[in-house]
Amino acid sequence: MSGPVLSARGLRKSYGDRVVLDGIDLDIHQHDVVCLIGSSGSGKSTLLRCLDLLEQIDDGVIELDGREVSDPHVDPRAVRREIGMVFQAYNLFPHLSVLDNCTLAPVRVHGTDRDEAESRSRELLTRFGLGDKASAHPDQLSGGQQQRAALVRALCTGPRVLLLDEITAALDPELVGEVLEMVRAEARAGMTMVLATHEMAFAREVATRVCFLDRGRILEQGPPEQLLTNPGEERTRQFLRRVLPS
Amino acid sequence: MTVFVLVVLVWVVTSSAGWPRFHETFLSWPDAKKAFPDIARGFWTNVKMFLIAEPIILVIGILVAITRSTVSPWLTPLRGAAVLYTDLLRGVPTLLVVVLLALGVPALRLTGLTTSLFWLTLVALVLSYGAYVAEVVRSGIESIHPSQIASAQALALSRPQTMRHVVLPQALRRVAPPLLNDFVSLQKDTALVSAVGVSEALFAAQDYGNFNFNYTPLLVAGAFFVAITIPLARFTDWLGRRALRRQRG
Numbered sequence: 246m247s248g249p250v251l252s253a254r255g256l257r258k259s260y261g262d263r264v265v266l267d268g269i270d271l272d273i274h275q276h277d278v279v280c281l282i283g284s285s286g287s288g289k290s291t292l293l294r295c296l297d298l299l300e301q302i303d304d305g306v307i308e309l310d311g312r313e314v315s316d317p318h319v320d321p322r323a324v325r326r327e328i329g330m331v332f333q334a335y336n337l338f339p340h341l342s343v344l345d346n347c348t349l350a351p352v353r354v355h356g357t358d359r360d361e362a363e364s365r366s367r368e369l370l371t372r373f374g375l376g377d378k379a380s381a382h383p384d385q386l387s388g389g390q391q392q393r394a395a396l397v398r399a400l401c402t403g404p405r406v407l408l409l410d411e412i413t414a415a416l417d418p419e420l421v422g423e424v425l426e427m428v429r430a431e432a433r434a435g436m437t438m439v440l441a442t443h444e445m446a447f448a449r450e451v452a453t454r455v456c457f458l459d460r461g462r463i464l465e466q467g468p469p470e471q472l473l474t475n476p477g478e479e480r481t482r483q484f485l486r487r488v489l490p491s
Numbered sequence: 492m493t494v495f496v497l498v499v500l501v502w503v504v505t506s507s508a509g510w511p512r513f514h515e516t517f518l519s520w521p522d523a524k525k526a527f528p529d530i531a532r533g534f535w536t537n538v539k540m541f542l543i544a545e546p547i548i549l550v551i552g553i554l555v556a557i558t559r560s561t562v563s564p565w566l567t568p569l570r571g572a573a574v575l576y577t578d579l580l581r582g583v584p585t586l587l588v589v590v591l592l593a594l595g596v597p598a599l600r601l602t603g604l605t606t607s608l609f610w611l612t613l614v615a616l617v618l619s620y621g622a623y624v625a626e627v628v629r630s631g632i633e634s635i636h637p638s639q640i641a642s643a644q645a646l647a648l649s650r651p652q653t654m655r656h657v658v659l660p661q662a663l664r665r666v667a668p669p670l671l672n673d674f675v676s677l678q679k680d681t682a683l684v685s686a687v688g689v690s691e692a693l694f695a696a697q698d699y700g701n702f703n704f705n706y707t708p709l710l711v712a713g714a715f716f717v718a719i720t721i722p723l724a725r726f727t728d729w730l731g732r733r734a735l736r737r738q739r740g
Contacts, residue, residue, distance in 0.1 A: 299641055325647035336642035340660045349656060350646035382737070402646070 248311050249274050250437055251296060251328075251406050256305035258291055258461075265291045267461035269305070273406065273439055278432045280448035280469070281441045283458035284484060289441035290333075292458070293408045296439065297330050326354060329399030330408040333415050335391040337383035343370065343394045344379040347401045355402055362401070369397045373427050389420030396427055407431065409440035445488055449473050457481045519707045526699040526708035533695035534715045536609070537681040540691070544617050544681075545674055551617065552624030553663075557654060559625070560632050573625070580622035586683050589615040593687035612684035620677050627669050631662030664734055671727035675720050682716070692716070 249272040256269035266288050273279055281289040294300045296307060298314065298321035307315040314324045337346050347366035351357040357365075370376050373393050383391050392412055399407060409428065413421045425447050432438060432451045442448055448455055449469045456466040457476070465478045473489075476482050504510065558566070558573040580588070592615040597606040605611065635658050643653040663670075685694035692715050696708035 294641075297645055299644060321644075322647045322649060325645055328645075330642075330645040332638065332642060332645075334638055336638045338639065338642075338657055338661075340664060350648065353652055353656065354647045398646070 247275070249308075250277075250310060251439075252308045253292075253296065254306040254308070256292070256295060256307070257303045258288075258295060258300060259303060265461050266295065266302075269461070269463055271456065271463065273437060275437055276435045276453075277437055277439075278451050278453045279439045280452040280455045281439065281458055282443070282445070282448060282455060282484070282488075284487075287458040288461040289458055290410050293330070293410045293439060293441055297328055297408055298324055299330075322354070326402065327404060328406045328408060329402065329404030331392070331395050331399050331410065331412050333411040335383070335388075335395045335415075337391055337395055337398070339383050342380050342382055343375065343386070346383070346394065347398045350398075350402050366397070366401050369400055370394070373397055373430075374423075387420060388416045389423045392416060392420075392424045393427055396424070396431075400431070405437060407436055407438045409438060409442075411441050411443065413442070413444060443488065445473060445485075457484065459484075516704070517706050517710060519705055522699075522703065522705040522707040523711050526696065526711055529695040529699065530692050530708055530711050530715060533690055534692035534712070536689065536691040537678070537716075538719070540609070540613055540616065540681045540684070541674075541678050544613055544620070544677065547617050548620045548624050548677070549670075551621035552628050553659070555621065555625035556628035556632055557659075559629055560654075562650075577622045577625050580619050581626065583619075585616070585619040585680055586686060588619045589683050590687055591615070592618075593684075608684070608687055608689045612687060612689055616677065616680065616684070620673065620680075623673055624670065627666050627673060628662065631666035632658055634665055635661050667734065668727065668731055671723075671730070675723050675727075678720055678723065679716055682712075 251273040253269050253271045256266050256271075257264070258266040269288075269292060271279070271292075281292065283289055291300060295302050298307070302315055305315065306313055309324055309327060313319070314321075337343075338349070341349065344363060344366055347370065348357075348359065348362040351362035351365070352359050367376065367379055370379055373396070375390060375394055375397065378386060378390060378394070383394065386394065392415075396412070412428075413424050416424065421444070425444065428438070428440070428447075429451055452469045454466060455469045455472045456463045457472065457478070457480075458464065459480050465472060465476060465481050472481070473485065476485065507513075555573045555576060558569050559577075561570060589612050592611045593608055596604060596611055639657055639661070640653055643657040648656065681691060682693040685691055685697065688694065690698075692712040693709075696706075696712040699708045700706045
């Protein structure tokens with residue numbers, strides 16, 4: 246067993262006086278599907294953004310393949326090339342067609358030949374039911390289609406880790422399923438993922454590990470069947486009582 | 492109602508005491524015809540200035556705007572220069588810039604520098620409008636939501652790539668209407684160079700007026716400008732609608 250693909254040690258981050266991450270330790274091994282749960286403001290999104298080096302951390306270490314990447318001398322782009330990230334609000338580029346959204350990074354960042362990038366993008370779009378939307382612009386798609394397109398865009402560069410930041414939170418309930426189906430397929434295919442989510446049923450189904458975040462700390466983590474049904478901490482139990490209707 | 496107001500207005504104007512005199516000096520058909528060729532030739536100068544200046548202004552505006560939105564500490568002096576340029580050139584009347592360059596530069600007697608009034612006044616217009624356009628473009632750049640930049644960064648695009656492929660295309664689309672408004676305004680302001688004697692349409696009209704004591708040619712020159720600016724405005728409306736249709740579908 247090799248070491249973790251991505252790991253965080255003693256991660257700290259605050260905005261002014263407000264501490265958002267308060268000493269996070271997290272290891273993500275290959276084929277892990279780690280679900281981050283916790284109430285709004287618990288630091289889930291910030292943690293994902295820090296892992297992608299989109300936020301500067303105040304203290305701690307982030308390692309990719311055992312190499313410290315939180316060092317200011319490391320070019321964050323070299324890290325982001327290996328990591329795919331999808332946001333809650335899709336963030337597709339509205340001036341580009343779906344296909345151009347997907348090929349932008351492969352062509353401009355990874356130096357892939359345009360024809361090759363296009364055929365790979367079309368293949369992925371088709372696999373996820375967006376084959377006929379390649380030349381459409383994002384505003385012409387439904388929310389679910391936009392989020393699936395954003396997922397395809399993140400997959401087009403062949404990332405080793407996928408970070409998903411509450412990607413169904415902005416969707417109408419009837420559109421959540423199609424997006425989760427796609428994540429499920431990726432999980433089954435062995436994609437390493439870290440996802441912040443409010444979908445507890447989905448977390449239980451796909452996660453190899455669930456982390457409960459509370460006030461910037463990972464209060465508790467473990468396999469989903471244990472953590473979601475029989476948590477050790479009172480705070481976790483309170484949270485689960487609120488989000489699980491039964 | 493509109494018709495009624497117009498009729499009343501026309502009646503008030505045409506029954507004024509000075510109307511016969513006004514009619515003679517400003518609405519003389521023979522004078523209009525006589526001055527027409529000179530004004531047309533002059534107007535070609537306006538059109539040339541506009542066509543040459545516009546692309547240069549756009550390039551300068553974009554470059555200055557991009558410079559102002561950089562964050563690298565290395566570029567601080569350049570950012571300062573860009574701020575100084577926009578502040579100064581927007582604060583000074585365009586006419587003043589025109590006169591300063593047209594009179595000042597030849598007075599320096601620098602060898603190798605043009606003394607052609609056409610080019611000097613063109614540079615003045617470019618400098619003045621470049622500052623306006625830079626501010627319009629900058630407002631467009633700043634209007635792009637940070638989430639767009641975050642998602643470009645997440646795809647590992649560099650800052651210049653993010654600017655070139657994500658921010659600028661959206662920013663320019665967004666500011667196209669005010670930008671084109673500035674260009675319509677530039678088309679009119681090419682007449683400012685008449686102040687230093689470049690023989691464009693307004694100069695030709697004034698010249699005729701001063702020589703023949705008839706100012707009808709001023710209206711002829713006005714008609715020339717309107718003949719370009721109105722279609723230009725309609726064209727920009729159409730461009731804007733088409734861009735929206737493409738994106739919204």
